[in-house]
Amino acid sequence: MTATQDFTPQIPNQAEEVEQLHRSWRHPRGVLGWLSYTTHQAIGTRYIITAFIMLLTGGAEALLMRTQLARPNNGFLSPDRYNEIFTTHGTTMMFLFAVPMMEGMAIYLVPLMCGTRNVAFPRLNAFGYWMFLFGVLFLYWGVFTNAAPDVGWFAYPPLSGPQFTPGKRTDYWAQMITFTEVSALCVATEIIATIFKMRAPGMSLNRMPLYVWSLLIQSFMVIFAMPAVVIASSYLLSDRTVATQFVNPAEGGDPILYQHVFWFFGHPEVYIIFIPALGFVSAIVVAHARREIFGYTAMVLAQIANGFIAFGLWVHHMFATGLPQIGEAYFTASSMMIAITSGVQIFCWLATLWTGRPRLTTALHFIYGFLVIFVVGGLTGVVLASVPLDWQVHDTYFVVAHFHYVLIGGALFPLFGAFYHWFPKITGRMMDEKIGRLNFWVLFIGFNLTFFPMHIQGLMGMPRRVYTYPAEMGWGPLNFIETIGAYIIGIGGILFIANVVSSHRSGRIAGNNPWDADSLEWATASPPENYNFEYLPVATSRYPLWVDRSERAFVTGLRNDRREALVTTLMDAEPHHRYVFPASSIWPFITAIAVTIGFAGSVFNPWYIVWGSVLSGLALVGWFWPRGDSEAES
């Protein structure tokens, strides 16, 4: 409490009030208590840790592949095993690492940046996490019982259909999608409600931090894109388990339609991953260049435009299926258009850095790394948008190079920057900057060593998804370099973990605002208490912590003997009414179990849909059943 005193007003009976807050926000005890947590810090941290473990798992799979490919005619992995591993790697990275990681960060940061005490629906939040975790366990249960999916991360029929892939592999894959989509949709819903209705008084839309904007846009993209993949995976699953004909050409079904539906999700998916990463970049650039963002309005508009355009590009993944020429022209043009909105953002960051007083921290190193790698990945993207070139390099390592440049450069580098930037807030301690810089250079060099040669290798004609290649092709040397690069990335990962572990134990104490940053999460203790703020802050500017202390303002008069926050109006964030959060509860966990029984069981026997629905219905009644006096009219 002492640590936050200089940021909170001196109120006569402050000590008592804070004591009350402590009591009403305390976590329940014991194992059951642990399963009942609903605070956003706890749930966000769980997401982040689980997703990080998935990054390590996907990374280990990548190393297995790179080891196999190190030299021609290698026999380290069998062809079948190789298929399983690249599929599991792609699936893990996209569905179980990247999206949940971005969501975990958002769950942790958005309520803090908005100046409130929790996400709008804390129980839904807990439920979403359990669904994600059960999805992870479900897929990896398959992997470890020799039923790993092996038809690529987008599982095109007819290969993935019942005739060509009997067994349960693809069913595990398809149902894992359902788990993670439920989770993603829960998060999107609660993030939108939090941003729309629970911002600090005074934080009108045009004062919202760019990171919060990015999450608002990303959440809407989740809402409009994820239903498509639910449909795609349900096509597969129902064709495979109850003999519908959605993707069966013999009865009028259409495998190309599957591709359309999948990519209507799949393209926005990459933006769902990297738009929050752009939000990290904005937050870090502002804090570490110690300057207001250059072109706030342009940034917001460019991000919104990005969100819209992302839904008009999906067919560029399908150029090789043969399109009418007008379709080719349209999707080429729209794909190239994304370079404009991305370019606007890049120039705004550069201008901010140029005119600011940048402090060369590790976090900023990762942002510079992002700028370089992402621009390269973006340029190959523009190249791939042109149909003749796409035909030439389709399904080669050129594409593998491109998407790792945008995914790792566009999402992973900002994410590591974000880890270095927010670690002090989350743990209360600083990360080591020396190891940090080493960490950056190892990752940066390892990354380029791994993925740059893939461009050339792709142009030389090496197809993706092959378990080996003959020596005569001359692809050996490049592959060998790439494998070395991949191991260097692995060392970078180990350095990062070592830094986290040692800093967590003995890093320098951070204090509230070690970077002298601008946004509200830095206005409270590190790590924040469960209630985030003793008195909710008022945002008197776009950079609330950079205004003069005398300009600051706070909210008083919320009840502290129960979990309360403030609902404000959508546009101007004027106080509207007080909001009572539900208490901690075991019901989200129980409901997630019930839903899991339905989802997991239905892979084996469709009747489980019915049993699962009945159980879930009962669990939901338990969830919403009124109890305690906090529900009564007051």
Added chain:
Amino acid sequence: MTEFRTIDVSGLPSYDVSSQSPLWWGQLMITFIEGTMFGILIAAYFYTRLRMDVWPPPGDQYPHLLLPSLALVPLILSCAGSYWASESAKKNSRLGMIAGLLLNLVLAVIALAMRIVEWHSLNFNWKADIQGSYVWAFLGLHTFDYIADLVFTAVLLVLVLIGRYGPKQRLGVHVDSVVWYFLVLIWIPIYVTIYWAPVFAGSQQ
């Protein structure tokens, strides 16, 4: 004492049964999600239709039009019950909530019964061909949501009847009406697709 300005909010109400509530927005997002899902399925239906010469596929009957069209009447009227309940929830009128929810439930069950009778008369199932798959998917998904919301409405009715309700439950009644309007509204394009598309976009030899 304080050098900071403060805003005292102790005078504000601790709930609001209206679209100002976060829950209302959450519910709206859920309707967006489901709306997108049905929208994509409808688009996929017509995409598939365009790629087939004969529609409905040989052997499939043209669905009947009379019963499903009649079923629209109780369905649309049930929104009135929902509206009544939600307005009463805002005003905290117990009687109004009971009457509205009851009306909503009764009419919805009648519409559902009519739908099921018609469903029973289809001469194809989901395995038969691609039209079968889509029609059963539309009916299955929408009916699933429909029944789920009926159960939810029934639970709310019980809570109001036994008097175990406060602002949260009243808000529940209010957002329940949002879901219900959505389910009724989205049924209309689905109804047109299932029952009318084979007529106006069909071609059977």
